[in-house]
Amino acid sequence: MRLDDLARGVPGAVLEGGGGVEVTGIAYDSRRVNRGDLFVAVHGIRSDGHAYAADAVAAGAVAVAVERAVDVPAGTPVLQVPSTRTGLAEIAAEFYGRPSRQLYVAGITGTDGKTTVTHMAEHVLMASGVVAGAMSTVAFSVRGAEVDNTSGQTTIEAPQLQEWLRRMVEAGVKCAVIEATSHALVQERVRACDFDVAAFTNVGHDHMDYHATWEDYLEAKAHLIDLAAKGADKGIEKTAVLNRDDPSYERLSRRSISRRWSYGLTTAADLHPLDLSMSATGSRFRLKTPLGETEVALAVPARFNVYNALCAAGVCLAVGVPIEEIGPGLAGFDGVRGRLERVDLGQDFSVFIDFAHSAGALASALAELRPFTKGRLIAVFGSTARSDHDRPGMGKAAADLSDFFIITTDDPLREDPAEIARDVQSGAAGRAPGRDYEVVIDRRSAIRRAIDVARPGDTVLLAGKGHERTMQMAQGAEPWDERAEAEAAIKEKAGAN
Ligand SMILES: Nc1ncnc2c1ncn2[C@@H]1O[C@H](COP(=O)(O)OP(=O)(O)O)[C@@H](O)[C@H]1O
Ligand SMILES: [Mg+2]
Numbered sequence: 001m002r003l004d005d006l007a008r009g010v011p012g013a014v015l016e017g018g019g020g021v022e023v024t025g026i027a028y029d030s031r032r033v034n035r036g037d038l039f040v041a042v043h044g045i046r047s048d049g050h051a052y053a054a055d056a057v058a059a060g061a062v063a064v065a066v067e068r069a070v071d072v073p074a075g076t077p078v079l080q081v082p083s084t085r086t087g088l089a090e091i092a093a094e095f096y097g098r099p100s101r102q103l104y105v106a107g108i109t110g111t112d113g114k115t116t117v118t119h120m121a122e123h124v125l126m127a128s129g130v131v132a133g134a135m136s137t138v139a140f141s142v143r144g145a146e147v148d149n150t151s152g153q154t155t156i157e158a159p160q161l162q163e164w165l166r167r168m169v170e171a172g173v174k175c176a177v178i179e180a181t182s183h184a185l186v187q188e189r190v191r192a193c194d195f196d197v198a199a200f201t202n203v204g205h206d207h208m209d210y211h212a213t214w215e216d217y218l219e220a221k222a223h224l225i226d227l228a229a230k231g232a233d234k235g236i237e238k239t240a241v242l243n244r245d246d247p248s249y250e251r252l253s254r255r256s257i258s259r260r261w262s263y264g265l266t267t268a269a270d271l272h273p274l275d276l277s278m279s280a281t282g283s284r285f286r287l288k289t290p291l292g293e294t295e296v297a298l299a300v301p302a303r304f305n306v307y308n309a310l311c312a313a314g315v316c317l318a319v320g321v322p323i324e325e326i327g328p329g330l331a332g333f334d335g336v337r338g339r340l341e342r343v344d345l346g347q348d349f350s351v352f353i354d355f356a357h358s359a360g361a362l363a364s365a366l367a368e369l370r371p372f373t374k375g376r377l378i379a380v381f382g383s384t385a386r387s388d389h390d391r392p393g394m395g396k397a398a399a400d401l402s403d404f405f406i407i408t409t410d411d412p413l414r415e416d417p418a419e420i421a422r423d424v425q426s427g428a429a430g431r432a433p434g435r436d437y438e439v440v441i442d443r444r445s446a447i448r449r450a451i452d453v454a455r456p457g458d459t460v461l462l463a464g465k466g467h468e469r470t471m472q473m474a475q476g477a478e479p480w481d482e483r484a485e486a487e488a489a490i491k492e493k494a495g496a497n
Contacts (some may be wrong), residue, residue: 003063007403008081009012009094010087013065017077019061026159035060036414038079038095040088041070049084056390065091083190089158093192100193101232101424103133104175104319106301107190107224109182110201110243112361113308116300117201119336120312124329136179138163138337138467142171148469155184158192175319182220190224196229196256198224199241199311203248218248222255229257235413241314243307243330244269244356247365261290261318263310271310272315278303278373286405287327291317294327300335302368338466340365344485348456349375351490353482356465357384357410359393363462366401375457376403380450381464382410382417382443383424385472391420395427398437402461404453405437408446410464411472417441443471444485451489462486 004019004433024036030052033039039056041049041064053070064070067084081087088390092102110116118136125132126144134141137154141147142164145488155178164299168176180190192442225240237259242252244264263271273285273296282298283306298309313326321329335341343351350373356365370377378401383391384407398405407424409417421439431437440446443465450460470477 003079006038006091006094010079010081011089013083013087013090014373015077015379016080017063017075018448019077021077023062023095026055026088026095028088028157028159030056030059032133033059033061035062036060037405038063038144040065040066040084041067042084042088050472067080070300083188087256088187089162089191091345092159093161095159095368096162097169098177098192098194099162099169100195101234102169102235103165103173103235104196105165105193105231106175106177106178106197106199106228106315106319107193107195107222108181108201108311108315109180109185109221110200111203112183112364113201113304113311114179115316115355116305116336116339117199117311118306119179120330120333121177121199121315122223123313123333124316124321125177125319127329127332128325132177133164133171133173133176135164135176136336142168142173142208144456148467150469154179154181155182155189155470156161157251158189161189162192164481166485174470177315180224182217183224186220187482190227193227194234195224195228195238196231196234196236197239197241197315199315200224200243200248201308201311202243202246203252210422218251221248225252225257226256232236234317234381239314239318241311241318245307249276250454254392259318260375261314263307263314265306266300269310271314273306273310276306278306278371287313288315289313289323289326292323294323297331299331300333300334301340301372304364304368305340320477321357332348336345336467338468338482340368341466341483343490344489345481345487347490347494349454349458349460350461351451351454351460351486353462353466353486357381357389357464357466359390362394363397363401365463367398369459369461370401373457375455375459378450378458378459379405379461380408380443380446380453380462381405382408382412383420384411384464385413385415385420386411391423392427395424397427399428399431399452403436406446406450407437407439409441409471412473413472443480447482447485448489448492451486451493 008014027037041059116170122134139146242261260350261270276285466483471480
């Protein structure tokens with residue numbers, strides 16, 4: 001694409017120098033520039049891309065996009081933009097032909113449940129015959145064909161995101177469901193996406209180091225509603241899908257958008273369940289919506305998945321899925337990899353893998369499993385190197401809500417896993433080491449130990465790794481497969497008996 005053609009589609013862009021150069025890619029990291037790229041100088045958390053513009057040109061960039069003057073070799077075309085953060089998103093969208101205008105796009109945000117809602121909605125869409133795509137923490141999916149998200153980011157940077165949307169358009173996808181974190185919203189990674197639906201799970205108090213206050217955090221998330229309200233018109237009504245039972249509801253519902261649907265467990269919500277019954281494996285209810293009713297039999301456990309289903313139902317209804325398709329669609333959803341994923345090899349105790357890696361998520365996963373556990377509830381978990389996680393809080397959650405637990409390793413990076421475990425242990429002051437819990441630093445051994453002590457009727461929760469395929473160690477990322485470890489442990493136990 002010619003630079004001047006690209007520049008024309010970027011709001012506020014001023015081109016200095018030759019617009020005739022051919023741009024063959026978009027780069028924002030000077031160390032990863034390919035010949036022919038347009039380099040966009042973005043302020044990262046740690047460094048400012050403006051300092052690397054000359055390096056980018058040396059590495060083959062044919063032009064640079066900046067928000068202030070930079071030193072580049074004479075003759076380098078410079079695209080001046082009001083902000084390179086928003087500029088990166090606009091440039092990427094333009095480069096890939098504004099794919100989000102050729103698709104319905106739903107954004108899912110909130111503190112917990114984003115990935116689940118994303119794939120639930122994708123599943124219901126596909127089941128009802130709407131070709132769907134999805135982007136989440138776990139996977140990128142186009143027409144049901146999935147690849148693992150190994151980027152380490154839930155919401156990828158704008159150029160990759162726009163490239164995936166383009167792939168979706170080319171594959172005939174009609175609706176894309178995008179998991180959007182608040183970091184991504186603040187960093188404008190999803191800015192140049194023309195959303196049709198903005199859906200919210202809950203808005204808790206995690207990540208408070210990054211967002212000074214809950215209000216700011218809420219504000220960052222609320223931005224998704226504005227993106228939908230302002231998005232290009234595709235002939236369907238712009239809709240916000242909001243959790244009426246969450247403290248965020250009051251604030252979010254004041255945001256201006258054409259249509260607002262609330263969901264929740266009470267009849268005050270636009271979408272709500274009637275005659276709800278829960279079991280160890282799922283739930284049943286009649287789903288009331290503004291567009292009619294449908295019977296739902298969910299095959300994923302936990303009350304929070306009722307919320308997730310209501311949210312996903314709202315998303316699908318908003319993009320035109322008929323109400324009678326919603327129930328059967330939800331019924332066929334068998335969960336997201338690593339989200340209360342059952343490992344069942346016919347053993348006489350239950351084993352679940354879950355991604356819960358914060359104190360709150362660990363507590364809620366344990367609370368969900370308790371009512372369906374006849375025997376003891378056993379937890380295996382660790383705290384990661386990320387310092388914003390409440391380590392003693394995780395120890396306390398396990399101490400309060402499980403019968404026996406094992407503190408182990410989870411992505412320690414350069415920190416000493418034993419040191420991390422001691423921080424976790426400090427929250428479990430009321431419980432006796434050796435009797436109520438153990439510290440087993442090697443995660444393989446910890447999983448085997450938990451499976452080994454499990455008796456008939458017990459439930460073992462392996463928390464923290466979920467779908468992840470690597471363990472982040474000081475020496476780099478090592479391959480990891482929680483499910484394979486759990487299965488091996490169960491088989492070894494069966495073999496030993
Ligand atoms: N609606 C919800 N409310 C509270 N906790 C939830 C909800 N949905 C899922 N969870 C918990 O959070 C974990 C992560 O779920 P996930 O769908 O991956 O959320 P996210 O993508 O927002 O991190 C789940 O395994 C479960 O323990
Ligand atoms: Mg996620």
